[in-house]
Amino acid sequence: MLTSILVTMLLFILTWTIFNNLFLKSLPTNTYHTDDPTVTILVPLRNEERNVVPLLTNFSKLTYSHLRFVFLDDESTDQTNQLLHSNSHLLDHSKIIKGTSLPTNWVGKVHACYQLSQHAESEYLLFLDADIRLQPDAIERSIDLLESEQAGMLTGFPRFPTNTWLSKLLVPLQHVIILLHLPLAIANKTTRPAFSAAHGAFMLFKKEAYEKIGGHLAVKDSLVEDIHLAKAMKRADEKVCLANITDAVSCYMYETNKEVWNGFAKNIFPGLGRSLALAIAVSIFYCFLFIFPLPLALIGLMTDHITWTLPLLLVWIIRLYIDWKTKQDPFLWLLMPVAALALLITLSYSIFIGVSGKGFEWKGRRYL
Template identity: 50%
Template sequence: MIIYIFILLLFLFVTIINIFTMPRLKKAVENESSKVSFLIPMRNEEKNVKGVIDSVLRSDYLNREVIVLNDQSEDRTAEILSSYGDSIKVMNGRPLPENWVGKVHACHQLSKEANGDFLCFVDADLRLDQRAVSRALYLLKKKNAALITGFPKFPAHSFLAKLLVPLQHFFVFFHLPNFMANYTTLPAFTAAHGAFMLFEKEAYFKSSGHESVKSSLVEDIHITRHLKSEGYTCILSNVSSHITCDMYETNSEVWEGFSKNIFTGLGRNVPAAVAVSVFYLCFYFLPLPLAITGILVENYMWIVPLMIVFLQVFVIDLSTGQTKFHFLYMPLSAVALVILLLASMRKSLTGKGYTWKGRTYN
């Protein structure tokens, strides 16, 4: 038990170090001579059109253009976009070519229309505060980087969303050595969130942009790795105080959204998936039955592992502005993660493919 507790304390220490070494958006750029192109792909986003467009138009960075691609939406997306008149430019997406993923193809088309010095790709479910882009641009220029990205604050509504969506912060602050991610160009140390990616335009096109990852279901990670392999610096920042992303509304959306990403994100590696499953069950679910047993037999040292797990998740939630009591879900989150990962692996290995936004990908 002592060794088990020591390992969990080590995990907590690593997490705290990562929290303090990840840069935040603190200072805004003063010179607006550089133009920023806000590029927003949309497919059946009638619920999000107004929220994302309004947040972009409220940005305090005024040297900008806003281009939206309507990717063959079947709802009221086009109608709502038309109400913005000349304040935005609307493109109609072309049919999806073979071997391209829908969002990647949409981003590729948007990049071809952009006139800015910097390309800011924004998902429809993202909300930017007024200072987000001016501060992100300052950090990008300060670090002489080709890309800045980060994981937003995640509101969670459905039960599965509460269990799984905020885990994205946990993965980044625990598993990724942030110093290596931000101060080396080693592709292995990479994380990115596709909902917010701000590129320096020249670096983006020199590295072939989204075309270089046209068939990827985790294009955010793959395009960042590709940039690093070309020698470019990519910055992962804690953007949660300035950016919010309401990713999924329903349990089914959570399941479908993460199913297409999680096994793919592990490189479709079966041993890695099994190892991750065993790891999370041993270190993030097991403390719960241990604590219950400890209470029943009055051996209170058995409660300590669960307290450390709760503390580890709590400090991450505190750093990212997540719900106060989210940390209490962690043992259930670990189980849900394992079930999701195994289901995602099964879909991949049986060739059933993943369905998203009405399209199926193999």
């Protein structure tokens, strides 16, 4: 009976995932512009010395014709600023600015992006993280989709190459969460704020729409400013296009397991609106549907109840489909039950940090 319930629910989730993916548009492959609008790429950097040279080298290979670059050193204590200046020759039309001290009631990255926006005069603004790497034609393809969708904002979850055991478990789950939990037809076809998602590592705006909502100033105290910017756009009746950008954009999010742990702890509970009820519901959902099938299958194999392995097979198929569509590392789908458990452990810690008032720590700063 329990196996039948699990199989039925997982078959529904598989069908839903395949259907939902139909509304996640990919970037067009063939683009042609006779008069490219100017795009300013805006990158905040805080202690990003390992990314500076690879980032600038990557940008130097972009094929879009009208690009400007602005980099902000956000009070780095490493060699970020020196490396930016010593390698600035790699790019034309680039500017390096020194960030000011963080004001009260601002989140660090949000304040950095706000300062960056003050130095952009182009028609389009593209906010990127320092760990982003773009395919040469990524800009024109993104502009083409944003314009064809008549959107004020285009964003997407990149491909996530991973190099530590915790990053392999947690980081690719971002794609799973979107395809499982966000009705993309509503998110991409309407301006209903409740159905919003965004990834702060890649956010392309029409400047007019960005200024219409007040830019990053409107979300100055948000730890999940990307989602709140998307919601603000929709409240202003601006369309937000969430796209599959994995064949054009990669994000090397975390270098160490500690960074993965702190990064997810900072985002996961605030991303749920700090709702304990929603966090409990999510925990029950993942426990029953994605963790429990593993021990059930093991018991089934030991007791000759082969049908008890069906839920685990469906869990793997769901994850394999998502990883295939989002170009994730091969064979990570086999770890889905363990990944779900790691997610819930991280969520529990994030809840503790949020409820206890200890504060979320990121890059030497602490946020309540």
